[in-house]
Amino acid sequence: MINQNIILEDTTLRDGEQAPGVAFSPENKVRIFNALADAGVKWIEAGIPAMKGKEVIALKEILERKQEVNIIGWNRGVLEDIKYTTSLGFNAIHIGLPTSDIHLKHSVGKSKSWLLKSATDLVKYAKDKGCFVSISAEDVGRTDINFLQEYAIAVHEAGADRLRLSDTIGILNSVSYASKVKAVSDVCAIDTQCHCHNDFGLAVANTLAGLEAGAKYFHCCINGIGERAGMPDLAQTVMSLRELYSVDTGIDASHLTSLSHLVANACNQQLPPWQPIIGSNVFAHESGIHTKGMLKNSRTFEPFSPDIVGNSRKLCIGKHSGRAVLRYFLEDQGVSIAEENILEDCLARVRDLSIEKQGEVTPKELLNIYNTLLQEVNYV
Structure with missing residues (x-):
């Protein structure tokens, strides 16, 4: 002790x-x-x-x-x-x-x-x-x-x-x-x-x-x-x-x-994003299971709240995302999703774009993908 x-x-x-x-x-x-x-x-x-x-x-x-x-x-x-x-x-x-x-x-x-x-x-x-x-x-x-x-x-x-x-x-x-x-x-x-x-x-x-x-x-x-x-x-x-x-x-x-x-x-040095406690990735969540849990209860995948150490939480869109976080970001931008199938197609294109960019997909890019799909496919 x-x-x-x-x-x-x-x-x-x-x-x-x-x-x-x-x-x-x-x-x-x-x-x-x-x-x-x-x-x-x-x-x-x-x-x-x-x-x-x-x-x-x-x-x-x-x-x-x-x-x-x-x-x-x-x-x-x-x-x-x-x-x-x-x-x-x-x-x-x-x-x-x-x-x-x-x-x-x-x-x-x-x-x-x-x-x-x-x-x-x-x-x-x-x-x-x-x-x-x-x-x-x-x-x-x-x-x-x-x-x-x-x-x-x-x-x-x-x-x-x-x-x-x-x-x-x-x-x-x-x-x-x-x-x-x-x-x-x-x-x-x-x-x-x-x-x-x-x-x-x-x-x-x-x-x-x-x-x-x-x-x-x-x-x-x-x-x-x-x-x-x-x-x-x-x-x-x-x-x-x-x-x-x-x-x-x-x-x-x-x-x-x-x-x-x-x-x-x-020190003229960049901090690695995964630096424990204070790194930009420490309270960032991308994978589908993690973000789905975080949307329900932040304690699911965080040992303590980021505000305790002056940090902030972030949900990310990327290769490992799931439908729940796509719905969250689209609805946050005013989209009303009536058809679940479009989320699956969005997810496939989000993953391709993330691999192409070798990084995160922005909410605006997600919205563009969604709108493009609406024009290309008749979801009923």
Whole structure:
């Protein structure tokens, strides 16, 4: 069971923006931050102060709302980064450090003893500055479990408020990710945060598993953007928690679709129509059985109403349509159908036109087909 007091932290403006080819202008960065805050997101990882330049221009404006939102500044495991971040006025920081052998050897070129000392020293420094301190166990999927526990105890005793369990290359499944969360909670009381990458499409599932295992915090990105295959999608995670676990994250779900389009535009990317929760096809219905059911009761083929997430319902005419939806659209255009046979003939021509167009048939095209048939055949 997932606790009701879990905390969503959005990292669209940090890990999300690290997606190859994505670069938010200061204006877009502030616009996305404000949209997240207005939707009810209370924890936001806003960026990397050490990048300086235009990144800091945006962060300074974002920090004007730090009384409303817990704004986290991300830092490498470098003292100068943390000094600079705190000088800007951040009250919460994250320290990124790896814990796996492969990352220690080939990424930072350091030993485990160096890591333990550096991590505890940096945590103590930031705590002395009065900060909320989050710290990573990066590449937790390839981190020795005994060392993970030793590291968790060390940073907890140094005063860290939170340990981020980062499945950096997304190699864990739900069972193995949950076991990492439990391994930490077995040895110390530090709060844990799920940070799951989507390399195998398991980011949302692993996040839910981590929360079931006792994690308090979890990361999401709008549209699931981020490094490589991205991060857990905000809309999918929020709605999974709401509908499948009865957990309220405090997010106004009616903002989810507009948030998605805002970030898609800032990334210069098109959203796939089948993007869960917010895609244009999610509440669109074409096949005969589906549309017939939807015309009678919208709950037949929708898990929840589209207005909940700011989306909209659409009935489509196409290759897989049935007579019921043709009747619906024709009557909506003022046609009174006296003979059922014409609907069957309409259906055949609709299917041919849909194949020819490789897509949807419009209501106007349907009406043209109907009128053409009336002229060609004497229906009695």
